[in-house]
Amino acid sequence: MKTISGALLLFLFCVCEAGTDIHFQLSIDHHQNPEEHENPQPENPGPVATTTPEPHAGYGPYPIKLLVMNSIENTPNNTYCIEVAYRGVLIGAMRRIEMAYNNFTFTYSEHLDYGPYLENVNGLAGNATEHTYWQILGTTEDGTIKPTDVGIGCYIPKRNEQVYLKYTSY
Ligand code: B12
Numbered sequence: 001m002k003t004i005s006g007a008l009l010l011f012l013f014c015v016c017e018a019g020t021d022i023h024f025q026l027s028i029d030h031h032q033n034p035e036e037h038e039n040p041q042p043e044n045p046g047p048v049a050t051t052t053p054e055p056h057a058g059y060g061p062y063p064i065k066l067l068v069m070n071s072i073e074n075t076p077n078n079t080y081c082i083e084v085a086y087r088g089v090l091i092g093a094m095r096r097i098e099m100a101y102n103n104f105t106f107t108y109s110e111h112l113d114y115g116p117y118l119e120n121v122n123g124l125a126g127n128a129t130e131h132t133y134w135q136i137l138g139t140t141e142d143g144t145i146k147p148t149d150v151g152i153g154c155y156i157p158k159r160n161e162q163v164y165l166k167y168t169s170y
Pocket residue numbers: 110111114115116117118119128133134135136137147148149150151152154170
């Protein structure tokens with residue numbers, strides 16, 4: 001019995017020791033070679049990993065178009081092209097257009113629940129008594145043009161999408 005428990009103790013001791021060794025070895029590997037992690041010659045950085053920007057992939061900016069039209073008066077349409085941040089909201093694209101073009105302006109009011117309400121585009125304002133407003137339309141993947149179900153503060157134009165601001169009546 002004594003021999004068996006002695007052998008068992010010896011076995012357990014070896015297992016624990018082996019375990020300790022393995023752990024120690026791992027921690028030595030992790031810390032003992034700082035050269036692997038730090039550049040020993042900062043003046044000679046060696047090959048630097050570069051990333052090639054891919055225009056049709058990833059999270060980079062993309063172009064959209066904004067077409068301003070008037071369905072009540074016969075005035076010419078205006079189209080504006082702009083690069084927007086990846087999944088940026090329409091109001092951001094409109095601000096960028098305002099900065100890039102000298103013939104685009106807009107104003108909005110803040111609704112408590114729905115955020116920015118587009119009031120005026122290029123000096124022309126919607127009017128509740130005349131039942132006019134600026135309608136926002138987007139283009140779906142299959143090319144259908146339809147009113148967005150959210151306002152300029154929430155709508156996210158897709159890559160290359162044509163968005164419409166249409167002065168109309170209700
Ligand atoms: C009537 C109505 C309109 C009328 C409002 C004019 C009027 N004097 O009645 C008109 C036709 C102008 C309109 C326009 C739009 N609307 Co609307 N509208 C409604 C509707 C059916 C009722 C609102 C209402 O009378 N509430 C009762 C009153 C007492 O409350 P109120 O807070 O004072 O109401 C005001 C606001 O709702 C505001 N309003 C109306 N629509 C929108 C949209 C946005 C984005 C904002 C900020 C404010 C706003 O106008 C109301 C009158 O002043 C609601 C749906 C609903 N059942 O609530 C959708 C609703 C509010 N509209 C909506 C949308 C998306 C729009 C448009 C963006 C549609 C488009 N693609 O063009 C445009 C706004 C464009 C812009 N210029 O910014 C969404 C808003 C969702 C969201 N999270 O953004 C709703 C909830 C309908 C939906 N899709 O589910 N709308």
